Amino acid sequence: MxxxxxxxxxxxxxxxxxxxxxxxxxxxxxxxxxxxxxxxxxxxxxxxxxxxxxxxxxxxxxxxxxxxxxxxxxxxxxxxxxxxxxxxRPPAAFDPASWKGEFRIGLCDNLESAFFGPLAARLRELAPGARLVGVAFHKRDAARLLDEGAYDFSVSIHDEPASWHIRDPLFDQCSISIYDQKQLRLKTPLTLEDFAKADHVGVSFEGSNGSTNVDIALARLGRSRQVVATVPRFSALPTALRAMPAIATIPESIARCMAQLHGLTVSVPPIPLPAEPITMLYRRVDRADGRSVWFRRLFIDVASAALEASGCRVGISRAAA
Incomplete structure (x- = not known):
């Protein structure tokens, strides 16, 4: 000693x-x-x-x-x-080509569908010895799982961070409506009349049928809607929409991904809906770590390209990470 x-x-x-x-x-x-x-x-x-x-x-x-x-x-x-x-002595620059190990990312359901595939493909090119692990979580558990080492960072709508965490802005998540034009023969953009009259499918992880931003916006215009089904995950939406004449109003990033994969139609909703801030949450101790910095920047590059390719109306903030 x-x-x-x-x-x-x-x-x-x-x-x-x-x-x-x-x-x-x-x-x-x-x-x-x-x-x-x-x-x-x-x-x-x-x-x-x-x-x-x-x-x-x-x-x-x-x-x-x-x-x-x-x-x-x-x-x-x-x-x-x-x-x-x-x-x-300053550490050697991180070399992804020679690194072997895991990169772990926490993504909520809709962002996982939009970004995980492109991220895995890009990581395979740049770090062939690495493995990408996606971790599902609820936003209320994001900080706890981060402290427990479940992932390197999470991407979601995060609450105010603790002093030992860093929350960087990525993009504002807009909502967009999606439906199967073979089932629901409506022209785009949807009119308020068509939107309010149509059946709707909601997404709720807890199975809740409570009022949402869509219902609040309609109520302000003196309208309401009929929610005929609620699914627990975004992945269940495409088959539901292709089987029935109904509209779902969901985050734009996953809506455009679903439209491309399943031949569905998207439309800007005829009601004003607030955008939700998508942020990246990571530990302050990892702020300058070469491996962590590289992985965060890689995600930003991949997510930016994915949003642009899908035609989303928003872009990634380059101030993050």
Missing amino acids: INDAILRKIDLNLLLAFSVLMQERNVSRAAERLLLGQPGLSAALRRLREALDDELFVRVGRGLQPTPRALAIAPAIEDALSGIERAI
Whole structure:
């Protein structure tokens, strides 16, 4: 165990001065290397002598001759300084091509459908030895799972973060309506009359049938709608919409993905709906870690490209990560 009482007597600069004096055996040259004046180096040597109770260096002609004590401690001090230098040296840049291990990301259902596939494909190209793991979660558990190490970061609508977490903005998630035009022969953009008259399918992880932003917006216009079915996951929507004449109003990123994959029609809703802020949540201790920074930036690049390719009306904030 380190003896704190002994180390408190000496600071690192004194040990560095000792090391350079041992190498140079000359006060002028040592002072030049240390970027000190000769009086400053002489003062440092005086403090060393007092702390170690030994003369350490004796002037002989124009040079210095180390004492037996100085010669005895010099190897250990050199090893210690070399170890400290290696420890504080800037880390090597993260190399995804040679890294082997897991990258873990927490994504809610709708964002997973939009981004996980493109992220896995891109990661396979850049880090062939790595594995991508997606973790499902509810936003109320996001901070706890992050602290437990379930994932490197999560992407969702996050609450105000703790002081040891960082929440970076990504994009504002708009809602859009989606339906099967073979089942529901309505033109786009949907009119308020058609929207209110049509049957609707909702999405609720808890199976709730409570009022949503859509119902609130309709009520302000003196309208209401009929929700004829509620599914627990976004993945169940395409088959439901292809089987029945109904509309679902969901986040735009997954709606456009579903439209492309299942031949469905999308339309801007005829009611004003608030956008929801999608953010990235990660640990403050990982803010400057090379591997973590690389993975966060990769997600931002992939998500930005995916949103643009799908025709979404929003873009990723480049201020994140």
